[in-house]
Amino acid sequence: MFYATMFDRFMSGWGKAEGKRNKFIVACDTYEQAETICRNARLRDEMYNIRITTTKPRQREGQLLTFKTYDQLGSMWKR
Numbered sequence: 001m002f003y004a005t006m007f008d009r010f011m012s013g014w015g016k017a018e019g020k021r022n023k024f025i026v027a028c029d030t031y032e033q034a035e036t037i038c039r040n041a042r043l044r045d046e047m048y049n050i051r052i053t054t055t056k057p058r059q060r061e062g063q064l065l066t067f068k069t070y071d072q073l074g075s076m077w078k079r
Contacts, residue, residue: 002028003053004037008066010046017064025057026077028070037070040077 004026011022024047028034034052041047059065070078 001054001056002031002034003055003057004028004034004041004050005053005057006038006041006047006050008046009048011066012064020062020064022064022066023057025065025067026070026073027056027067033070036079037073037077040079 006024008022008024011017026037028037038050038052041050057065
């Protein structure tokens with residue numbers, strides 16, 4: 001399992017993430033899937049600190065974790 005992780009400026013600071021940074025995490029079956037997600041995230045201005053890890057991210061103070069799987073994402077993430 002690989003995890004594509006990034007912080008989302010747009011979703012941070014309001015709603016469930018009020019007062020927190022929203023960390024968007026995509027669980028991927030292959031490294032290639034994670035690379036695809038990260039490549040597309042780099043095209044988006046609101047995403048930053050984009051990484052691939054094999055360790056499942058854990059909750060930290062000041063963060064809201066938003067988990068998705070590769071299969072749950074739309075085509076704009078998979079180009």
